[in-house]
Amino acid sequence: MEDELEDLVPPEEYVVRWSFTGRCSDELSINKGDQLMVHAKITPEWWWAELRGVFGYVPASYLHHGVIEEEDEEDEEEDAWQDEEYYLTYGTLNLHLEMLSDKSRTEAYRRVIVNNSASLHRKVVMDLGCGTGIMSLFCAQLAQPAAVYAVEASSMVQHTRELVKQNACEEVVTVLQGRAEDIQLPEQVDVLVSEWMGNCLLFEFMVESVLLARDRWLREGGMMWPSSAALTLVPCQARRYYAEKMAFWENPYGLDFTPLQPLALEEFFAKPKFSHLMEPGDRLAPPADVICLDMHTLQVADLEEMQGEFQFHLEKSGVFHGFTAWFSVYFKSLEEGGAPVELNTGPDSEPTHWKQTLFMLDEPVSVNAADRIGGSIILRRNPTWRRHLTVTLHWDINGRTQEVGTKSFPMWR
Ligand code: SAH
Numbered sequence: 585m586e587d588e589l590e591d592l593v594p595p596e597e598y599v600v601r602w603s604f605t606g607r608c609s610d611e612l613s614i615n616k617g618d619q620l621m622v623h624a625k626i627t628p629e630w631w632w633a634e635l636r637g638v639f640g641y642v643p644a645s646y647l648h649h650g651v652i653e654e655e656d657e658e659d660e661e662e663d664a665w666q667d668e669e670y671y672l673t674y675g676t677l678n679l680h681l682e683m684l685s686d687k688s689r690t691e692a693y694r695r696v697i698v699n700n701s702a703s704l705h706r707k708v709v710m711d712l713g714c715g716t717g718i719m720s721l722f723c724a725q726l727a728q729p730a731a732v733y734a735v736e737a738s739s740m741v742q743h744t745r746e747l748v749k750q751n752a753c754e755e756v757v758t759v760l761q762g763r764a765e766d767i768q769l770p771e772q773v774d775v776l777v778s779e780w781m782g783n784c785l786l787f788e789f790m791v792e793s794v795l796l797a798r799d800r801w802l803r804e805g806g807m808m809w810p811s812s813a814a815l816t817l818v819p820c821q822a823r824r825y826y827a828e829k830m831a832f833w834e835n836p837y838g839l840d841f842t843p844l845q846p847l848a849l850e851e852f853f854a855k856p857k858f859s860h861l862m863e864p865g866d867r868l869a870p871p872a873d874v875i876c877l878d879m880h881t882l883q884v885a886d887l888e889e890m891q892g893e894f895q896f897h898l899e900k901s902g903v904f905h906g907f908t909a910w911f912s913v914y915f916k917s918l919e920e921g922g923a924p925v926e927l928n929t930g931p932d933s934e935p936t937h938w939k940q941t942l943f944m945l946d947e948p949v950s951v952n953a954a955d956r957i958g959g960s961i962i963l964r965r966n967p968t969w970r971r972h973l974t975v976t977l978h979w980d981i982n983g984r985t986q987e988v989g990t991k992s993f994p995m996w997r
Contacts, residue, residue: 595621595622595623595634596621596622596649597619597620597621597622598619598620598621598622598633598647598648598649599617599618599619599647599648599649600614600615600616600617600618600619600620600642600646600647600648601616601646601647601648602616602646602666602669603615603616604642604643604646604669605996606640606641608678608679608682609640610640610641610678611640611641611642611673612633612635612638612639612640612641612642614635614642614646618635620633620634620635620642620647621633621634621635622642622647623639625644626641628644629643629644629645629672629675629676630642630643630644630676631643631644631647633647643668643669643672643673645668645672646669664968664969664970665970665971666969666971667737667763670788670971671737671738671739672738673738674715674736674737674738674740675738675739675740680715680716680740682937683715683779683937684716684718685937686936686937687934688927688929688933688934688935688936689779689927689936689937690718692915692925692926692927693718693719693722693777693779693809693927694722694726695925696777696809696915696925697719697722697723697726697727698726699917699922699923699925700727700917700918700919700922701726701727701728702727702919703917703918703919703922704723704727704728704729704775704918705727705728705729706728706729706730707729707730707774707775707918708729708730708731708732708733708771708772708773708774708775709723709729709731709732709733709773709774709775709776709777710732710733710735710769710773710775710776710777710797710801710802711723711732711733711734711735711777711778712735712764712776712777712778712780712793712794712797713735713736713737713764713778713779713780713790713793714734714735714736714741714744714759715736715738715740715744715779716740716743716744716747717734717736717744717747717748717757717759719734719777719779720732720734720748720753720757720759721747721748721751721753721757723756723757723777724751724753724756724757725751725753729756730756731756731758731771732756732757732758733758733760733769733773734748734757734758734759734760735760735762735764735767735797736759736760736761737761737762737763737764741759741761744759745759763793764793764794764796764797765793765796765797769801772801772802772803772806773801773802773803773806774803774806774807775806775807775808775809775918776794776797776798776801776802776806776807776808776809777809778790778794778809778810780793780794781810781813781911781913781938782938783856783858783938783941783995784815784856784909784911784941784963784973784975784995785813785815785875785877785911786887786963786965786973787971787972787973787995788971789887789965789970789971789973791882791887792884792887792970794808794879795879795882795883795884796884798879798880807916807918808879808880809915809916810879810913810914810915810927811878811879811880811914811915811916811924812876812877812878812879812913812914812916813876813877813879813911813912813913813914814873814875814876814877814911814912814913814914815873815874815875815876815892815909815910815911815961815963816871816872816873816874816909816910816911816912816930817871817872817874817892817894817907817908817909817961818862818867818868818869818870818871818872818896818907818908819867819868819869819896819898819904819906819907819951819957819979820862820866820867820868820904820905820906820907820908820942821865821866821868821902821903821904821905822860822866822905822906822908822942822944823866823903823905824863825857825860825905825942825944826903826905826944826948829848829852829853830845830848830849830852830853832848833845833848849946852944853944853945853946854993854994855993855994855995855996856909856941856942856943856975856993856995857941857942857943857944858939858941859939860908860939860940860941860942861931861935861939861940862908862931862940862942863931864931866908867908867931868896868898868899868900868902868904868951868957869896869897869898869899869957870896870897870899871930872894872895872896873892874892874893874894874961875890875891875892875961875963887965888964888965889962889963889964889965890962890963891960891961891962891963892960892961893958893959893960894957894958894959894960894961895956895957895958896956896957896958897954897956898951898952898953898954898955898956898957899953900953901950901951901952901953902950902951903948903949903950903951904945904948904949904950904951904957904981905944905945905948906942906943906944906945907942907943907961907977908931908940908941908942908943909940909941909943909975910928910929910930910931910938910940910941911929911938912926912927912928912929912930913926913927914926914927915927943975943977943991943993945989945991946989946991949981949987951981955981955982956981956982956983957979957980957981958979958980958983959977959978959979959980960977960978961975961976961977961978962975962976963975964976966994966997968997969997972994972995972996972997973995974992974993974994974995975992975993975995976990976991976992976993977989977990977991977992977993978990
């Protein structure tokens with residue numbers, strides 16, 4: 585692609601005003617102050633650029649022509665919620681395609697609507713962060729609610745309106761443009777449905793918007809979907825990943841590159857690995873839920889720090905490389921005694937686009953069947969960057985003081 589585009593315009597040099605983390609392989613991750621070459625201004629929002637030989641899309645508003653004056657820098661202090669970047673990425677199809685193609689996710693929500701279609705009759709629903717409007721359309725087509733308010737802050741909302749019309753749902757679904765925190769609804773709602781979950785459940789902290797909307801718009805005794813959520817953890821092996829990123833340096837082409845291992849540790853194991861698919865034989869113990877959230881009672885202040893304890897009884901001998909985490913969410917039935925629906929993103933369920941998250945220890949530890957790995961996990965929200973958190977793991981083996989470890993993983997800041 586770059587070759588064709590290079591013919592069109594001469595590349596121009598730009599400076600990065602704010603850091604941006606690419607969310608997929610064709611978006612560049614850039615840091616404040618980086619100088620990059622813009623090869624094509626594909627849309628007013630997204631430009632095709634090159635940084636140190638790597639090509640990808642970058643958000644145009646994050647770039648500045650020429651040197652950044654100090655004054656500018658003070659004026660343009662980065663938003664702690666990074667909303668500009670956040671909503672920009674939801675304004676393009678990339679993430680929506682990824683989410684809609686995720687059948688386990690989308691069909692779990694559809695199942696909730698189908699199972700509750702009788703009880704949804706004449707109910708008022710809020711779909712927070714409706715994106716393309718999929719959940720609202722499910723409600724309107726599979727049940728007979730009185731009204732559905734579909735709220736979306738990104739520019740995708742313009743298309744959502746069209747999709748609602750195209751599918752003949754405009755009588756029931758009202759699309760509202762704006763942040764859920766800022767919009768006004770004409771009435772309170774009976775059900776608040778949202779797909780707010782991020783990596784390791786909380787990353788991006790969209791859950792805060794959901795809690796604030798609950799307190800403002802959900803009527804007394806109304807239903808939250810999801811109704812609860814759990815974070816699950818398991819000690820695991822990760823032989824393949826360890827071999828690829830760390831053991832690799834031991835003897836490439838017959839040479840000793842081990843002096844690069846501290847660098848590899850920093851580069852590959854300091855942060856969690858998103859999009860990890862834990863292999864069936866990798867778990868060392870039965871997984872355990874370490875943090876559980878009740879969406880009806882959870883408070884925004886609770887999100888600042890969450891802690892869970894674990895005690896894993898190993899079921900086999902092997903190498904303890906780290907911990908794998910994933911989440912599940914549960915949707916209560918509107919009917920008394922009705923069966924709940926579960927969306928489980930773990931390794932024993934249909935894979936989802938979240939996959940699992942791997943936390944690598946600095947050094948692998950040999951363990952035996954019948955050993956116990958005990959400890960705790962703390963999720964600490966970043967006090968400055970409100971969409972980020974740090975996960976800290978403490979562990980010991982068989983309660984021995986000489987076999988203990990602790991490691992903190994920023995996600996991402
Ligand atoms: N419900 C859609 C999209 C889920 S992704 C689906 O299931 O396919 C989350 C969406 O919520 C994104 O489109 C994002 O722009 C939107 N969003 C996140 N926080 C929001 C807020 N506070 N107010 C309005 N929209 C929000």
